Each structure stands twice: as structure tokens, then as C-alpha cells.
Amino acid sequence: MSSPQSQSQRMSNYFLPTLKETPSEAQIVSHRLMLRAGMVRQSAAGLYSWLPLGLKALRKIETIVREEQAKAGAIEMLMPTLQSADIWRESGRYEDYGKEMLRITDRHGRDLLYGPTNEELITQIFRDNVVSYKDLPKNLYHIQWKFRDEIRPRFGVMRGREFLMKDGYSFDIDEASARTAYYKMFLAYLRSFRRMGLKAMPVAADTGPIGGDLSHEFIILAETGESEVFCHSDILDLPVPEAELMGDDTGDLAPLIESFTQYYARSDEMHDSAMFEAQVPADKQVTARGIEVGHIFYFGQKYSTAMKALVAGPDGKDTAVHSGSYGIGISRLVGGIIEASHDDDGIVWPWAVAPFHVGLINLKPGHEGCDALCARLFDTLSQNGLDVLYDDRDERAGAKFSTMDLIGLPWQAVIGPRGAEGQEVEIKNRATGEKHVLALDAAIALLSSPPESAQ
RNA sequence: CGGGGCUUGGCGCAGUCUGGUAGCGCACCUGGUUUGGGACCAGGGGGUCGCAGGUUCGAGUCCUGCAGCCCCGACCA
Numbered sequence: 001m002s003s004p005q006s007q008s009q010r011m012s013n014y015f016l017p018t019l020k021e022t023p024s025e026a027q028i029v030s031h032r033l034m035l036r037a038g039m040v041r042q043s044a045a046g047l048y049s050w051l052p053l054g055l056k057a058l059r060k061i062e063t064i065v066r067e068e069q070a071k072a073g074a075i076e077m078l079m080p081t082l083q084s085a086d087i088w089r090e091s092g093r094y095e096d097y098g099k100e101m102l103r104i105t106d107r108h109g110r111d112l113l114y115g116p117t118n119e120e121l122i123t124q125i126f127r128d129n130v131v132s133y134k135d136l137p138k139n140l141y142h143i144q145w146k147f148r149d150e151i152r153p154r155f156g157v158m159r160g161r162e163f164l165m166k167d168g169y170s171f172d173i174d175e176a177s178a179r180t181a182y183y184k185m186f187l188a189y190l191r192s193f194r195r196m197g198l199k200a201m202p203v204a205a206d207t208g209p210i211g212g213d214l215s216h217e218f219i220i221l222a223e224t225g226e227s228e229v230f231c232h233s234d235i236l237d238l239p240v241p242e243a244e245l246m247g248d249d250t251g252d253l254a255p256l257i258e259s260f261t262q263y264y265a266r267s268d269e270m271h272d273s274a275m276f277e278a279q280v281p282a283d284k285q286v287t288a289r290g291i292e293v294g295h296i297f298y299f300g301q302k303y304s305t306a307m308k309a310l311v312a313g314p315d316g317k318d319t320a321v322h323s324g325s326y327g328i329g330i331s332r333l334v335g336g337i338i339e340a341s342h343d344d345d346g347i348v349w350p351w352a353v354a355p356f357h358v359g360l361i362n363l364k365p366g367h368e369g370c371d372a373l374c375a376r377l378f379d380t381l382s383q384n385g386l387d388v389l390y391d392d393r394d395e396r397a398g399a400k401f402s403t404m405d406l407i408g409l410p411w412q413a414v415i416g417p418r419g420a421e422g423q424e425v426e427i428k429n430r431a432t433g434e435k436h437v438l439a440l441d442a443a444i445a446l447l448s449s450p451p452e453s454a455q
Numbered sequence: 456c457g458g459g460g461c462u463u464g465g466c467g468c469a470g471u472c473u474g475g476u477a478g479c480g481c482a483c484c485u486g487g488u489u490u491g492g493g494a495c496c497a498g499g500g501g502g503u504c505g506c507a508g509g510u511u512c513g514a515g516u517c518c519u520g521c522a523g524c525c526c527c528g529a530c531c532a
Binding site for chain 2: 017019020021022023024025026027042044045099100116117146148150151152154158159163165167217226292293294295327328329331332361363364395396397398399400401402403405406414416418426
């Protein structure tokens with residue numbers, strides 16, 4: 001009964017194994033809630049199966065990233081999870097990477113590895129297929145599972161060993177145009193995180209051997225964040241520039257970027273307290289905890305030189321391309337969003353990444369009036385393109401309310417015998433707890449857009 | 456990888472010190488009563504007690520080895 005684009009579900013047909021009690025291994029709130037809400041199950045240290053509800057949230061985040069990458073001109077592709085060790089030997093990282101890299105030998109005795117990142121592979125693809133500056137610039141990305149054999153995986157999906165990441169790579173003829181590529185991604189990241197309902201702050205990051213000012217981490221603020229961040233409070237309230245501001249003529253992106261980078265913002269590893277005190281007025285100094293959800297950096301000719309990714313310039317001479325890489329931790333974001341948005345009763349999903357928009361509760365399945373009104377609401381919302389999770393189980397009211405609060409869908413629509421009588425629906429805003437009793441049409445109108453507080 | 460802890464039914468736990476053939480709550484099944492914030496009564500199903508050795512008439516319990524998982528630290532998207 002739902003439209004093709006809607007992914008509405010009846011709970012009686014769904015797979016949503018919720019838990020009343022928290023499994024003992026989960027310590028932080030997002031991990032606890034993801035287990036209790038039936039989003040993931042752990043299969044081994046740092047490895048998780050994504051159950052239907054968790055997968056839906058993951059896919060929504062993925063879609064936002066994909067759309068914003070497209071707007072910024074990046075092109076999607078897909079590279080394999082396993083890579084040949086040969087290209088890593090070429091770049092010199094096979095030896096350097098250490099035990100974090102999972103090394104595998106196939107039946108022929110060839111050395112493979114489960115990719116922790118893809119600079120080598122993309123560089124190989126690039127050099128084999130692009131030979132002229134006329135084909136530049138290019139920005140290629142993929143969204144793929146990675147593996148890093150962390151010494152100590154923890155925090156659920158926030159620091160698993162296997163993780164879903166969007167990683168993109170830009171290729172430019174010189175540093176100036178590479179800088180433009182970097183700026184575009186900087187802005188695309190701000191927009192992506194804002195769409196997910198997050199306040200993400202770009203902080204200066206270590207540029208390593210390359211130097212320069214082109215490396216930023218994007219941090220979302222959450223009390224349980226892994227690192228401490230120090231910033232000027234104004235950076236938190238800067239408006240995020242719209243995509244329309246970014247045509248192909250991007251010569252003047254620098255001022256936009258500077259509107260962010262002019263403020264002091266650093267995580268603990270780069271923090272300089274003397275500089276902080278000097279640059280930020282006391283009443284604007286913010287110290288908080290955050291979770292890194294993205295990292296962009298320019299690495300120049302590091303891989304292109306080592307791996308001979310050369311293109312002919314206008315003068316006919318070969319030069320190594322200038323590259324940058326741009327990562328977003330997609331699976332980590334699921335945990336990060338929950339860290340940033342929950343309460344004592346459960347998750348509070350921002351509209352854009354909620355697994356379903358509306359949780360519909362039938363207080364009395366089998367009651368003719370309730371069933372009919374629920375069916376009408378379910379069908380209409382679904383046909384309007386909304387994702388509805390319909391609790392049609394034969395459970396007590398309290399159990400349904402608790403489950404719905406736990407999984408945290410932005411809107412709850414409750415229909416019981418009382419309301420069915422008058423064709424009325426009780427609507428609850430999950431974030432604020434605010435309730436309204438509305439006639440069917442008014443309820444449909446309200447449920448069709450985000451609750452204000454979730455925007 | 457250093458330090459600490461844990462492993463008993465799907466989940467949370469007791470039982471281990473002091474050896475005697477496994478228990479509680481939740482969940483699940485059946486029947487009944489309930490029915491707007493995780494109900495109640497009665498009955499029921501489900502566990503080679505992480506694995507492998509050993510001691511013993513007898514091991515969840517004692518000994519040895521191994522594995523898995525969690526926490527703190529160092530490291531990281």
C-alpha cells in the first residue's frame with residue numbers, strides 16, 4: 001500500500017529486536033541505544049551486523065553525503081575492499097602502516113590487504129587512465145567498507161575495526177587549483193553535516209610532512225566526545241553557505257573559507273593555550289568535547305611522485321599531480337548523531353537521518369475504528385513519500401510508547417478508541433514531548449514536515 | 456601492547472571462597488484476567504555452566520593451559 005519511494009513498514013512484519021536491558025559490553029550511550037533499539041548486533045570486537053533499523057539510518061546518511069558530493073562536482077565510483085600489496089609497496093606504506101593493516105594471503109600466496117584507505121589504489125587508477133592536464137581537475141570518491149585492526153576497538157560503531165567511509169580524492173595540475181578543490185570539499189562537508197542536523201566545526205589539523213594550512217577535521221560537539229576542542233564561540237553560529245554560491249567560477253572561495261578559519265578552533269592535539277588566550281576574548285572561549293566525523297587534507301605530490309601519476313601540462317612536460325583526500329566516517333556518524341541527540345528515554349533522530357519519519361501507534365489493533373483510521377493515516381503518509389513505522393502489534397500501550405521513544409522517530413502518531421471515535425490523531429513531537437490532538441487532515445499536514453526542533 | 460575485570464538459557468545476573476549433579480528477573484509458549492506509559496495469575500519450554508586437559512567416587516565450583524569479550528592507558532576516522 002505504500003508508494004515506491006516510501007519504505008513504510010508494519011512492525012508485525014518488520015525485524016526490530018529491541019532490548020529492555022542493556023547488554024553489559026556497551027558503555028557509551030550511542031552504543032547502548034543502538035543495541036537496545038535493535039540497530040546493530042556485535043559479531044566480534046569492532047565488527048557489527050547492521051539490523052534493518054540501523055541500516056536505514058546508515059543509508060540516509062550515505063544518501064546525504066552522495067547528494068552533497070554530487071553538488072560539489074565529485075564523481076562516485078567503487079573500489080574493492082581487498083587490495084594488492086604491490087601498490088602499497090610502491091608508495092612505501094606497506095611497511096609503514098604497521099599492524100593496523102590487516103594482511104591476507106590468497107591461495108596463490110599473493111599478498112593482499114583489507115583496505116584501510118585508498119590513496120594507492122585511486123592513484124593507480126588515475127595514472128593508468130589520465131595523461132593530460134586537459135582532463136583535470138578530477139574529484140573521485142567512493143563509499144566503501146574499510147578495515148583498521150585497532151588495538152582496542154570501543155564505543156560501538158564509533159570506533160569499530162570495520163567502518164563505512166566516504167573517501168574522495170582530488171587531482172589537480174598545481175597547488176592553486178588543488179586549493180580550490182579543497183575549498184569546495186570544505187564547504188560540501190559543512191553542508192552535509194548541517195543537513196544531518198549536526199553542528200560540525202572545522203578545526204585546524206596536523207598537516208604532517210606536507211605543511212601548509214590545508215588540513216581540517218570536522219568535529220561535532222557531544223559530551224561523550226573522544227577529544228577536547230577549544231574554539232571561539234562565534235564559529236559555532238556561522239551560517240553554512242549555500243551550494244548556489246559555488247559555480248564553476250570558484251576563484252573567490254577563499255573569503256568564504258576564511259570566514260570560518262579566521263576563528264581559533266583546535267582539538268587537544270593541536271591546541272596552543274597561549275594562542276587561544278591571545279586570540280579569543282575570555283567570554284568567547286569555548287572548551288567542549290567532540291567527535292571527529294570528517295577529515296580533509298591536501299597531501300600534494302606525495303603519492304603521485306612515488307607512484308608516477310604524471311600528466312602532461314600545457315607545455316608538454318610531465319608533472320606529478322597535486323592531490324588531496326577527503327573522508328567522512330559514515331558508520332561513525334550513526335553513533336555520533338545519537339551521542340549528540342538523545343535523552344533518557346532513547347534516541348532523538350534529526351528528521352533528515354531518521355530511519356522512519358513517523359511512528360504510528362495503534363493502541364488497540366483489532367478495534368475496527370482504530371484499524372481503519374490507522375490504515376488511512378499509514379497509507380496516506382506513505383503515498384506522500386514519508387516513511388512510517390506502524391506499530392500494529394498486540395502489545396500494551398506502555399510497551400508501544402516505550403519502544404517508540406527508544407527508537408526515537410521524530411513524530412509519533414497515536415490512535416486509540418477515543419480518537420478513532422472522533423477521527424482524531426494524537427501527535428507527539430519526540431524531541432520536545434509536545435502533544436497535539438488533531439483531525440486527520442491536520443495531522444497529515446503536520447506529520448509531513450520536520451518538527452521544528454529537529455531542523 | 457601494559458594493567459584490571461568478566462565468560463552460567465535470547466538479555467541482565469546469583470551460585471564458585473567452603474565440590475554433591477543448576478537457579479532468579481526479563482523475554483518466549485499455553486490458558487485466563489487486564490488494556491493510554493515496558494500489566495497480573497496459573498501452567499510450560501529452553502542451559503554439554505567459553506574451550507581443552509587434570510585432581511576427585513563426584514567439578515559451574517579446585518589446578519593448568521588456551522580462547523573470547525569488556526574497562527583504564529598508549530594509538531586512531
